[in-house]
Amino acid sequence: MASVEKIIEFRDVSKSFGELQVLRNLDLHVNAGEKLALIGPSGSGKTTILRILMTLEDIDTGHVLIDQDYLWHQQVEGKLQPASDKHLHKMRENVGMVFQQFNLFPHLTAIGNIQQPQMLVQGKDKADAQAKGMDLLKMVGLEEKRDHYPHQLSGGQQQRVAIARALALEPKIMLFDEVTSALDPELVDEVLNVLRMLASDTDTTMLTVTHEMNFAREFADRVLFFDKGQIVEAGEPKEIFSRPQEPRTQDFLKKYIAGIA
Amino acid sequence: MDSIIEYSPILIKGTITTIQLTLASAVLALTISFIVGLARFSRHRSVRAAAICYLEFFRGTSAIVQMFFMYYVLPLMGVHFSPLTAGILACGCNLGSYGSEVVRGAIQSVSRGQHEAALALNYTTYQRYRYVLIPQAIPVMIPTFSNLLIELMKLTAVASLITISDLTFMAQIIRVQTALTLEPFLVILVIYFIIATLLVQFTKLVERKFSKGRQVVSDGGR
Ligand SMILES: Nc1ncnc2c1ncn2[C@@H]1O[C@H](COP(=O)(O)OP(=O)(O)OP(=O)(O)O)[C@@H](O)[C@H]1O
Ligand SMILES: [Mg+2]
Numbered sequence: 001m002a003s004v005e006k007i008i009e010f011r012d013v014s015k016s017f018g019e020l021q022v023l024r025n026l027d028l029h030v031n032a033g034e035k036l037a038l039i040g041p042s043g044s045g046k047t048t049i050l051r052i053l054m055t056l057e058d059i060d061t062g063h064v065l066i067d068q069d070y071l072w073h074q075q076v077e078g079k080l081q082p083a084s085d086k087h088l089h090k091m092r093e094n095v096g097m098v099f100q101q102f103n104l105f106p107h108l109t110a111i112g113n114i115q116q117p118q119m120l121v122q123g124k125d126k127a128d129a130q131a132k133g134m135d136l137l138k139m140v141g142l143e144e145k146r147d148h149y150p151h152q153l154s155g156g157q158q159q160r161v162a163i164a165r166a167l168a169l170e171p172k173i174m175l176f177d178e179v180t181s182a183l184d185p186e187l188v189d190e191v192l193n194v195l196r197m198l199a200s201d202t203d204t205t206m207l208t209v210t211h212e213m214n215f216a217r218e219f220a221d222r223v224l225f226f227d228k229g230q231i232v233e234a235g236e237p238k239e240i241f242s243r244p245q246e247p248r249t250q251d252f253l254k255k256y257i258a259g260i261a
Numbered sequence: 262m263d264s265i266i267e268y269s270p271i272l273i274k275g276t277i278t279t280i281q282l283t284l285a286s287a288v289l290a291l292t293i294s295f296i297v298g299l300a301r302f303s304r305h306r307s308v309r310a311a312a313i314c315y316l317e318f319f320r321g322t323s324a325i326v327q328m329f330f331m332y333y334v335l336p337l338m339g340v341h342f343s344p345l346t347a348g349i350l351a352c353g354c355n356l357g358s359y360g361s362e363v364v365r366g367a368i369q370s371v372s373r374g375q376h377e378a379a380l381a382l383n384y385t386t387y388q389r390y391r392y393v394l395i396p397q398a399i400p401v402m403i404p405t406f407s408n409l410l411i412e413l414m415k416l417t418a419v420a421s422l423i424t425i426s427d428l429t430f431m432a433q434i435i436r437v438q439t440a441l442t443l444e445p446f447l448v449i450l451v452i453y454f455i456i457a458t459l460l461v462q463f464t465k466l467v468e469r470k471f472s473k474g475r476q477v478v479s480d481g482g483r
Contacts, residue, residue, distance in 0.1 A: 054381050092383040103378035107396045116392060117382040169382065 006068070007032040007172065007205050008053065013062035015048060015229075022048045024229040026062070032172070033203045037216035037237070040226030041252060046209040050175040053207070054097045055088050066094050067172065096171035100178045102158040104150040104165070110137060111146040114165045121169060129168075136164035140194050156187030160194055167198075174198070176208040188212070195219060213256055217241050225249045265444045268435050275431030276452055282345065282417040282427055283456070286352035287410055293357025294406075298364025299390070312361065319358035325419050327351045332423045348420035356413045363405045367398035400471050407464030411457050418453075428452060 008030035015023040022045045030036055038046045051057040052064060055071070063080075064071040073080045074087045083091070104113050114133035118124045124132075137143050140160035150158050159179055166174060176195065180188040192215050199206060199219050210216050216223055216237060223240040225233045225248075233246045244250045265272075300312035319327070328351035331342055342350065371394050379389040421430035428449045435445040 054377075056377055056380060089383065089385070092381075095381075097381040099374060099378065099381075101374050103372075103374040105375070105378070105393055105397075117384070120388050120392060121383050165382070 005032040006030070007034075007066065008207075009063075009065040010049075011063040011065070013052070013064060014060050015045075015052065015057070016060055022229050023059075026230065028224075028231065030205060030207070033205055035199050035206045035219055035221045036208065037220035037223045038207060038209045038226060039211070039213070039216060039223060039252075040232075044226040045229040046226055047177050050097065050177050050207060050209060053173065054095055054175060055092055056097075066091060093169075094171055095173045095175065096166035096169055097175040097177065098159070098162050098166050098179050100182050102150070102155070102162045102182070104158055104162055106150050109147050109149055110142060110153065110161045113150075113161055114168050117165065118168050132168055133164070136168055137161070139197075140164050141190075154187060155183045156190045159183065159191045163191075163194055163198075171204070173205045173207070176206065176210075178209050178211065181211060211256075213241065213253070225252065227252070264439050264441065265435065265448055268431075268439075268445075271426075271431045271434065272428070272448065272452070275426060275428040275449075276456070278345075278425065279414070279417055279427040279429075279453075280456065282348055282352065282420055282425065283410075283414045283460075285349045286356065286417065287413055289349060289353025290356035290360050290409070290413060291406075293354065294360025294364050297357065297361035298368070301361070301365045302368065302390075316358050316361055319354050324351055324355040324416055325422065327355060328419060328423060344420070344423045344425045347423060348417065348425050352413060352416050352420070356409055356416065359409055359412075360406065363402050363409065364398070367401040367405075368394050370401055371397045400468070403464065403468045403471060407461060407468070410460050410464060414456060414460060415453070 006029050008028070010026050010028040013023055013026045013028075014021065026045075026049075028049075038049065040046055048057060052059055053066070053071070059072050063073060069091065070080065070083070071088075071091050072083050074083050075081075105116070108116060111130065111133045114136055115126070115129040118129035118132060119126060134143065134146065137146055140163060142157055142160055142164075145153060145157060145161075150161070153161065163179070179195070180191050183191065192212065195206075195208065195215075196219060198204065208216070208219065218237075220237050222234060223237050224231050225240060225244075225246070227248050233240060233244060233249045240249065241253065244253055297312045297315050300308050303309050303312075328347055331350055332344060332347040335342065368390075375393055375397065376389065379393040384393065417427060418429040421427050421433065424430070426434075432445040432449045436442055439445075
């Protein structure tokens, strides 16, 4: 019987910033194509998980695998050693990330932001990169903004360009870190709609850190509730949101409904 | 004043020499600024240390002494420079040390989010600097660089001390030959001021070119 392919594995991963332990012996498996929502109180380590996968943060102990290959290690003559820059560069091809603060390149237009990485990283010629860029801008509904610079776009528009930019490189895994929390409330939906669309029609594995519980409920195949660097509870959205088992989850959701979390 | 006008050919020559000296040392200083400034971000400790040594040495010692060293001392070690070359080297190396701090500071001012976005898109280190950080840092550098350019132009006056026939040197000649003191120096002050004004206009032009259509926002995000 063919088991579903595991695309991400955290094996006993710990991570500290100085005295502060952010991840504690974390084990996590994600299947290829799965849509995951990470929820939990502030400081519980959600962002850190994404940043480790994006190689923006390293790990202290344990192992992280992407597509059966070590991310922060590599095999040299049968022994596991810390990953070289070259290995990290190769592994990064699998992953794309969208940030809370968009982080578009301010000196490039919308289309330039999407075009440049394709040309620099994938070696595409300008015409191909532009064609793909226009397709993606169309998909996020910003065709007519192609020549606008980031400062000429609203936050919601900037974030949609940032999503298109990450998608252009066709990563197997897409990471979304609270991509709507820097936005004015009326702009949240236009961005979430793009995510909903992506969730329904791609085999891309998606990990989303979010404080939008309604969105998590419809978007995710599986919801992980984090607290203090550990997974407290995981399951299908309807289970987690309707019948949370753990007191900490119940507490968090209660506070959320009361508008505190 | 008539006798000054009589000397206008050598004043024009001096003006041209001053401009040449300024532009050549500016090109050298700019090159050094980028090399030394970028070296400060090298992953190799020895490269960073070399850049700091350069900075501290050229910033910490007098430009005049540096120039005398190049013109009078180096020949004793078998290295000979023409006066003009020694002047260009001294002015360029000296201003290059200040310029390297401008480059370093401007690149550091680009937000962390920009570094991370480039890394997440799998840019190489070279691509990250070349296509993301430096283009955003250049508009930040330009105002300070234009001040340095004026400083440099004024610094070139010391080159007259090693017989380069720049404006200051020519003023001395006129003073000696005509026994006039106020007039030659007044005239070159005005000429220096006119050159400075032209340089400022030039840097404004460059600034406009680099900020066209862009607005560099520091987004403060991580
Ligand atoms: N580079 C760093 N240096 C020091 N401490 C850090 C660093 N990055 C994160 N932390 C700390 O680690 C803890 C976990 O951070 P993380 O960003 O993963 O939390 P989070 O679950 O994403 O929280 P939030 O919901 O507020 O975004 C926090 O207390 C944070 O202050
Ligand atoms: Mg976070």
